[in-house]
Amino acid sequence: MSAMEILSLDTLAARVTPGSLLAIPPDYSGVSMAATRALVARGVKDLRVLCVPTSGVQIDILIGAGLVAELEAAAVTLGELGLAPRFTAAIKAGSLAMRDTTCPAVHAALQASEKGVPFLPLRGLIGSDILAQRGDWKLADNPFATADDPIVFLPAIQPDVALFHVTRADRDGNVWIGRRRELATMAHAAKRSLVTAEEIVDFSLLDDETTAAGVLPGLYVEAVAEAPRGAWPLGLQDLYPADDAELARYAEAARTEAGFRAWLDGFLGRRSAA
Amino acid sequence: MSAMEILSLDTLAARVTPGSLLAIPPDYSGVSMAATRALVARGVKDLRVLCVPTSGVQIDILIGAGLVAELEAAAVTLGELGLAPRFTAAIKAGSLAMRDTTCPAVHAALQASEKGVPFLPLRGLIGSDILAQRGDWKLADNPFATADDPIVFLPAIQPDVALFHVTRADRDGNVWIGRRRELATMAHAAKRSLVTAEEIVDFSLLDDETTAAGVLPGLYVEAVAEAPRGAWPLGLQDLYPADDAELARYAEAARTEAGFRAWLDGFLGRRSAA
């Protein structure tokens, strides 16, 4: 692997190849809607997507645009705007292979990859139909217990690509994530991390010790692309809030395939304008 | 458990009761030498100490003062000042039950407690005499492998008390740890965390999002005591460097029991002065 690269948004998105296992963060954590737009424009097919651990408008767009073959998530929802319409339609149409999970199981499976171990044990889960439907999880015995003590073993998940958006990146590939440490876990676990950033700065984000604790080191970042307002219509940390009106327009439009397509045309049209 | 308390140094140290499993950080990470002094003055006996994952002058003093019955560490050393003399003497005298480990095994065993699971698997270790001597570790088979794939299972370690020193605490018990996240792992894993701080501030350390990422929340902190220069003669982050001259005096003095006692008298004498 070569050193960290600074790429254009389209070149960065082109590194997500068909069939990739793609990890994306929840709506409140730093979603790269800019790269989502580029993926849709490119029409990358057969993505397997892992939501860490939930998603909303991003996954609904990827599904609606026909990019997603398989999905693993603890939940898909537009929150107060209701169900994710393209997700719901794809489930009904049988066009999406869905694996239900639960939030801490996603975190634990990524931590297993982070630690380079084949699995992690996790409490809970026993007796749920999630476990019943997961042929890849193992119901085992706690090897340290003297009495009967069943526990679930979760195999490690190693995403091919972690894709997310941050406020700042520097030229060493260090990126500011603040308290959103699920982004660090995703990046540690993934083979490659592709990151879009509001701005790329010329100083090292690790220079100031008071803010260094919120930095994901460039060691984990393959490439960065600059994308101002790259989370829109979602919000980004303290920088800008979600565009509630646009999200409501999406929720309404995406109730039909035609409405979704019309909204998507507008979304793709912002590409050159952005 | 009651809400977070702000205590005097002596009252805080009194919460470390005889026989406790005490977790302490490495010399470079935020060692509470102030609380160490109070523990020695109090003469708390039969401590079982876990170094996370190594220690130096702190553990050497605790051992020399006769407070430590059992020790688990990946290494005990004064670094460029050589072997830790009281540790070495106690080993030779047979007065210390020592469990050798390796750094990532300490981190993993604490992470198991952090996640509330009975064990974590870890790579490496196989064929080492560390594993051979650890009756509590299990050599097992990777339950997800199709071929033979031995792997070690490490039981969770839950310290009774995590004890460390930070630059700042606030009145909610939030404490600034910066990049020293092993302190967070220790605190998450431990039943109780007792923290000394250079200063206690009147605003919330979580108010500023640019620095909040470096904060361990008060959820994990039972009590805080103010202790200016509380890491001396060790250093503390960017605030002050280690007092190399004093550490060298320690390394020289502690080569004999009498020399150690004389140094310790001086160290204890700084109590009221501090």
Place this chain on the structure above:
Amino acid sequence: MDRARTELLIVAIARLLEGCRTVAVGASSPIPGSAALLARAKSKGALRVLMLGSRRHNAFTDGGRELFDSAAQGRIDAFFLGGGQIDGQANINLVGIGEPPRWQQRFPGSFGSAYLYFLVPRVILFREEHTPRVLVPKVDFISSPGTSVPEVYRPGGPHALVTGRCIFSFDKERCRFSLASIHPGETADSVRAQTGFDYDEGATVLQTMAPEPGNLELLRGRVADEVAETYPRFAASLLGRKAA
């Protein structure tokens, strides 16, 4: 729902949180969130609230896993769960009605329920809609079971079920709900008619206690202001808060 009913539910849930040290609240939960903040105000700050979506009441700094890890460490005393379906054994279904993979109706998903329901001692089930459609004899999909066999590690589980009509308490030994109190306007019969599962009922049926004036004052004042940080529209419309 009207403001009086909202206030009744918030005050009733806050009572269920008494004695807790730390209460966590998931996303999109204005009524449980308001109840937690009210319980905190009543405790004079001794009760800690960790509310997803809030900035002021969210002390987590270890990412998305920290809520789950801290629950496993025994640091979270109470949490709230809902359900597209809830059955008489307190099993909850957040995944779908019908059969996988296509479902008759698909819900968002299980979130952290399959974990927190096992580990948080006092889980309060909350669902405003109280109809036979929601409160069913048997859920179509178990996102998380209400109880477990004794050998399963389970310090946590259901404590009560609060709906728009009543409050049920849950008996873990008998694995059954019991009618604890009914809200104004309901009768024992009207509740039973709208409940799809069987449950126990005492000889006399209590009314859910009306909000005490002091609690209402706290809720409409300080708590409404705190809620507004995370749920501004809810605070304005259902707690009657005037924007500052």
Place this chain on the structure above:
Amino acid sequence: MDRARTELLIVAIARLLEGCRTVAVGASSPIPGSAALLARAKSKGALRVLMLGSRRHNAFTDGGRELFDSAAQGRIDAFFLGGGQIDGQANINLVGIGEPPRWQQRFPGSFGSAYLYFLVPRVILFREEHTPRVLVPKVDFISSPGTSVPEVYRPGGPHALVTGRCIFSFDKERCRFSLASIHPGETADSVRAQTGFDYDEGATVLQTMAPEPGNLELLRGRVADEVAETYPRFAASLLGRKAA
């Protein structure tokens, strides 16, 4: 050790790091640290150095575990280990001489060796002292084994052993060291006399290459400045750096 010998070792170790993308250096390791920074300077920044104790060359932000986790992720290409004893099978002993629990001589402990030796592809063993006391037929305690049976997951292991007298390369298949080159002032015989374990030796024994003038210039200038951040006394005394 004198300055010329120090520079020879640093330049020789830097050569062993060629082609690496990321090199990590543990605590109290001025010569390996200098070699890593020299290799970085030669690579024009393509090689990343993670040096414990440095602020400028320490990008870790996930606490003490991150070095180990990132090694397990395959992100660390080279690391350095030493040993109170090193034997001919590349087993290393960082715990003690004699027998536990009292030992004849107790060392600090194994640090992360029992892990990183398994997971980092190019581990360079470095020990200046080259005597039969250190290089033994069999270590008294295996902090970490040099090789493992095939079923043990082990992407990493020993690449070379650098001492004050020579460089050995390690053949994993044969599980033996082989004399790669001897430093000025040594002969094949003088090395063998000071080595407690058996090893392979070619018909002709190479001399360790003298530092190229360009490398020396880099080392004495830019690299010495960088080293001084973490090892000021070493940079001043053994790299001849004048304080700025």
